[in-house]
Amino acid sequence: MKTEFIVSDMTCNHCVQTITRAVRxxxxxxxxxxxxxxxxxxxxxxxxAAVLRAAIAEEGYDVQPG
Incomplete structure (x- = not known):
């Protein structure tokens, strides 16, 4: 299943790595x-999707449905 989110405060490659690690x-x-x-x-x-969203949010990001 494909899930999409908007993470408005994701600004750099460190954010990308952190979010990827949190999801995995x-x-x-x-x-x-x-x-x-x-x-x-x-x-x-x-x-x-709720589990994925929570994992990203726990890293301190603002996560909205995409």
């Missing part, structure tokens, strides 16, 4: 695609 911590099989310029995170995973 809860969904090791996840395919994560990040468009830094558009602040968009697309995740292909069987994990529940």
């Amino acid at each position: 911590d809860v969904a090791p099989d996840a395919a994560v695609q990040i468009d830094l310029a558009a602040h968009r995170v697309a995740i292909e995973s069987s994990a529940d």
Whole structure:
């Protein structure tokens, strides 16, 4: 299942790495695609969207449905 989020406060490659790691911590099989310029995170995973969103939010990011 594909889930998309807007992470408006994602600003650099460190953010990309942090978000990718957070997602893979809860969904090791996840395919994560990040468009830094558009602040968009697309995740292909069987994990529940709420779990994915919570993992990103726990890192301190503002996560909205995409």
